[in-house]
Amino acid sequence: MVSWMIFWGTLFIVLVILEFSTMQLVSVWFAAGALAGFIGAACQMNPLGQAILFAVVSFLLLLISMPLLKKFRKSNPNTQQVDPDVGKDAVVTEEIDNAKSTGRIRIGDSNWRARTKDDAVITAGTIVTVTEISGTTAYVTEKNA
Secondary structure: OHHHHHHHHHHHHHHHHHHHHHOOOOOHHHHHHHHHHHHHHHOOOOHHHHHHHHHHHHHHHHHHHHHHHHHHOOOOOOOOOOOOOOOOEEEEEEEEEHHHOEEEEEEOOEEEEEEEOOOOOEOOOOEEEEEEEEOOEEEEEEOOO
C-alpha cells in the first residue's frame, strides 16, 4: 500500500506543479482526484478502488466547476480585438528588408519588429503607416506610397 501512496502523492505533486506553471485550470481536477486516490491508498483501499475514486472525483469536480467557470469568464463573442497602433504613422529605425529579416519601427514610445507585405525595402528614417499587427511584428507601408 505504501507504493500506491507514493504513486498518488507523486502524481498529485506533479499535477499541482503543472497547474501552477500553466494557470489554465487544466490539471487541477486531476490533482484533486490524485489526492483522493492517495487518501484511498492510506485507507488500505485496493488499487482498482483507488483508480475508480481518482476518476470519479476528477470527473465530478470537472462537471461541477465548468458551469461556474463559464459564468466567471469575461468573454464577449461580439468583441473584436483591434490593435490601437494600426493606422498610426511610425518612423523606420532600422531598414526594413524582408529578404534579410531586418526592420524595426518606432510607434510613439514603442519599438516594433517591422515587415512589409509587398517585400519592398524601406530605408531608416522613412515615415510609414502601420497596416497590421501580428504578434510582435508590425506590417507597414511607406507613407507616400
